[in-house]
Amino acid sequence: MPNPFAIQTVTENGLSIITLEGFVDAHTAPQFESAVQSEVDSGRIRLIVDCEKLSYISSAGLGVFMTFVDEVRESGGDIKICGLVPKVKHTFEILGFQDIFEMLEDQSAAKRSFTAN
């Protein structure tokens, strides 16, 4: 069986870095949603979702991104995605997420992207 789900959030220089590990499906997506909600409720709207250890995502997980993206952008923040493995990146691309979200190679690139903006 693949790795179970784990999520970690750290705050660094005004950025919230949410690291996903394992799979985000209909069962684990609520935990992801809660983590993002917690950041947004606390006014932390510059979010990086590090997917380097994310092995699978379904529409339940993709829906979490969709739920918050407008709200954070309207408040001057953003959600950036980094570290996608090919399989997960393909799922994002099937749904055209590359047109909506900036997808960067790794956390460093994502942090620089926020600084550059």
Added chain:
Amino acid sequence: MAAIERTFTLQVPSSTENLALIREFVTTIGRQATLNDEEINKLELAVDEACANVIEHAYGHDITKDVSVRATFDDERLKISVIDEGLGFDPAKVNQKSVDELIHERRSGGLGIRLIKTLMDEVSYEIEPGQKNELHMTKLIKK
């Protein structure tokens, strides 16, 4: 010589907790049916989406109900049927917008069905609400 058709069935309680087990089942079947990695990934996602829909919408997370996943394949096609005895649904009433439109309108509802139709080669439904509903999804096996 006629191709041999093989059938495997997994039946689990209707809980999202069991989606990982279902995915493991279909990916194993996909490998046995000699699908390539890309096709197996599509199969895995499509079946996950179908089963999540049953658990959440047909059964309303009623863990006393069961979801069955039946896989039948020969050397030409792999057919996965997701079977439930829930409320059923009319696919004609599902949002007819494309995946692209749903995404750009920030609407996640209905994404699962649209994904299934994008990922699989053939999709059909047999609906008998409260009795037996079957969602059939087929992947053609490329040589």
